[in-house]
Each structure stands twice: as C-alpha cells, then as structure tokens.
Amino acid sequence: MAWRRTRDSQRRPAIARAQRHGRHGREGRSAVVRPPLPPLETRIDRFDLAVGTSAEFLRSAWPELRDVSFEIADMPPAAGDQGIPRWTVLGDARRIILYRVPIERLSHLHRNDDLHRRMMVESCVFRAAAEYLDRDPWDLGPDRFRFL
Template sequence: MARRGSRSSTFERRAVRHDRHGRAGRSAATGPHLPPLKNRIDTFDMTVAAAADFLRATWPEELAAVRFEVGSMPAGSQDTDGVARWWTSPSERRVVLYRLPIQRLSKLHRDDELHQRMMIESCVFRATAELIGKDPWDLGPDRFHF
C-alpha cells in the first residue's frame, strides 16, 4: 500500500533544473571546471625552463649551480637603456628574467606563438651568455649549423 501525505522533514527535495526542452542539465564530461591549459605565465615559465635545460645540457660545468628564475618586473630604478629584460649575478650564480618587459616591450615583426617563444629563448641565451662571459651564438653552436 502506497503512503499518502508529505515526506518527513529529514528529506530535502533536490532542485532539478530543466532546459527549454524539458531535460535535466548534464554535467561536464571532464568533471569540475578545470583551469585553462595554456596561459601566458605558464607558457613563459615553460619556455624559460626548456631553454635553461638545453643550456645546462650543453654547458654542464659552467651552468651546474646556476639558478634560473622568473620575475614579473625589475625592482628599483631603471637604467639609461630602458627597462631591463633580465638581471644576472655571477657571484650568486643567478639569472632572473623579467616576464612583463620581455612579453610586452619586445618588438616582434610577427606576433604569433612561435616568434614569442623565440624572443623568450633569445633572452635566456643572452642573459646566460652575459653570466658566463660568452657570446650568445656560442652557447648552442650545433643548433645553428644546418
């Protein structure tokens, strides 16, 4: 025999949402909302890390204890040449690359993902060359011979 009357107060009724066709809403296939897979900060960090790994593999003795770091902007006063793109300290064995000046102040003849990555890599090469006292083109000699 079916019960008649109202439910007890221990049960709460779920809110069921229907779309305009009378169907209940569907959940996302991936589960909860996920953050975007690609953004400028993560892309910049991954590009710096990849270039640093390449340089460490090419020059293991010179770059063994060097730390590569990413900063957003240089602190303090600006030099006469403009906004600094990186800072190196041979005594601390540190290279700091500033993301905002590299991304926003670089004049690219073609503003696409490849050229942005090449600009970031060139800054890593130039900063590392400044740190160890070499020419940037000497850091990856086999890379440029076809």
Template sequence: MPKSRRYDVPPPVQRGRGRDRHGRGIRSSATGPYLPPLRTRIDFFDMTISTTVEYLRGLWPDELGSVSFEVAAAPSGAGPAVQRWWVSVPEQRVVFFRVPIQRLSRLHRNDEFHRRMMIESCVFRAVAELLGKDPWDIAPEGFHHF
C-alpha cells in the same frame, strides 16, 4: 496591539576551506573535466624558460650546474632602460623579468613561434652574459643549416 515584525536572521554560515564565498563549493575548471586545462601566457613563459635552461644545462653542465635561474614579474628599480634580465656572476644567479620580455618585445609576427623565439633569445643572451661568451657560441651546433 500590532505585532512587531521580527525577522529571523539565520546564523552565520561557517565556511571552511574548500568553499567559495557563496557556500557552493570550489569552482570547477573553466574547460570542464574532459578538456585539457587552459595554458596561460605565464605558463607558456615559464615553460619556455625552463626548457631552454635545461637545454643549455645539457650543453654546459659544469658551468651552469650550480646557477640559479629565476623568473620575476618586473624589475624593481627604474633606470634609463628597462631590464629584461639580471645576471649576477658572483652569486651565480640569473633573473628573467617576464613583463618586459613579453610586453616590450617588438615582434614582426605575434604568434606562438615568434614569442618562443624571443624568450629563448633572451635566455641565450643572459647565459652568454653570465659565462662571458658570445650568444652564438653558447650552442654552435644549434645554428647549423640542414
């Protein structure tokens, strides 16, 4: 009588934390160990927001000391115009929406400098709205020509 073909099925592999789905371990960074990690658009946006907020907190420590600054992907509600930021004066809270600021801004030159200027201008306008001032009055010494 012919033998039945039995295949030995290996037992399932116990994968713990730190393993990918093929059991080969965690992937290394895309740039390797000798190059700095890649900087993404999200990292660039977050860093620009945080440095601009810290600059403004240095200029307005009493007014902005207790204000909460946050970053969200996009606004949740649909309206006639897409919000780029949301300000709540009673809550002392400002939320910046990353996708509308990055995607809906029309830049005449799409380079890092102009993207940074667009993000900084949104921060200045949102803080001006929070404080009830004109955006040009937020950092008047920042606009002196040399």
C-alpha cells in the same frame, strides 16, 4: 490583409503561467555558452616552459651553468639608465633573473605568433647566460636554431 483575432481567441481566459515561463509560454532556457573556463595553458605557463627548456639545454651543454639558478620575476625593481632591463645577472650569487613582463610586452616581434614569442624568450635566456659566461650568445648553442 491584416491578421485579426477571432472571437474564440478573445473569449479565452488568460492562462496562468508559472514564473519560469517566458512571455511566449516557453520554459526558461539555459545559456547557450557555458561560463568561460580557465585556459589549459596560460601565457605565464608558456613563458615558464620556454625558460625551463632553454635553461636545461644550456645546463646540459655548459658545465659552468649547472649550478646557476634561472629565476623568473614579473618586473625589475627599477628602470636603469639604459631603460627597463629584461634580465639581471648576479655572478656572485650564481643567479640569472629573467623579467617576464618586459620580455613579453616590450619585445618587438616581426610576426606575433607562438613560435616567435617562444623564440624571443629563448633568445633572452641565451643572451642572459652569455652575459653570465662572458661569451657571445651564438657560441652557446650553435646547432640550436639551425633547422628553424
């Protein structure tokens, strides 16, 4: 049986609705989801934190690195013969420059999660410092990754 209107409903005058009402006579509703808020911690912040903590560990363990400046740049000025560098060591200027985008984007992680991304950043800091000191990276912090 189909639904039919009664005569009373056909005779009622149309109700003038305010502009804020929708087609069903209800008020307009607010959005269910608020506008997206900026994340509390960005990828850049996590990268800076990983570089900073690794650099502080190395400075405390190796007196030769106490006056070395660990800097972060987005990209290297140009690709070299061996590809895109992950860092640049400037021994005369006592600077180590780490390039965030190549480290984050060109690293091949076997598991893509926060821990492995942080370990990749820390390993780049260790390898750059080892290049600066002309040592093996495992000599710089032999107890650093023992319990991982």
